[in-house]
């Protein structure tokens with residue numbers, strides 16, 4: 556019983572952390588958008604309220620597996636998370652980050668593509684596409700069913716792939732940064748990167764915006780590998796695309 560209470564307490568604490576992190580980071584990028592693209596979100600007030608609502612609901616769902624696994628890591632020695640840099644060679648640090656991102660990307664690509672199947676789309680994924688065009692607040696704007704598919708990934712991977720706690724923090728940083736900036740409605744990264752050789756393999760806002768405009772293709776999260784391999788890559792979008800200002 557006390558174990559259950561401790562795990563529930565941890566889940567609640569993690570929900571609070573995820574929720575506050577969302578409000579702080581999305582809030583920061585929404586503010587930044589106001590500075591560099593004044594008026595971009597001018598007519599999107601009601602939509603942004605919905606994005607915050609669904610995102611905070613998602614925070615509650617993300618917090619549960621993350622909180623329970625964090626508790627088990629601290630109290631029961633669960634997971635392959637390590638804190639001593641000597642436990643694995645230093646070259647493994649960047650490799651572990653890449654393995655986490657690649658595994659997350661693979662899971663996301665296939666579940667996301669699956670959720671575009673019309674029946675599932677209506678149930679699980681339509682909420683995310685109600686953002687037309689998305690804003691910095693849409694980072695976690697998912698229906699609870701979709702939030703469940705996203706919430707289990709990192710808590711499952713820490714049981715399978717060894718990772719230093721600091722490297723895991725970096726993975727979560729990348730996850731948060733890309734989740735927000737991919738929906739921000741403008742490109743944060745330099746054109747030389749987006750249009751250069753790296754941009755052929757990395758996903759940034761210019762790529763994901765096209766997914767929201769076209770309602771298909773460009774299903775990946777961090778990398779374009781699966782999209783290119785499976786022929787679903789639509790290339791880079793622009794920010795005045797078909798989705799902009801569409802009313803239906």
Ligand SMILES: [Zn+2]
Nearest residue numbers: 667671680766
């Ligand atoms: Zn989608």
Ligand SMILES: [Zn+2]
Nearest residue numbers: 683738763767
């Ligand atoms: Zn999206």
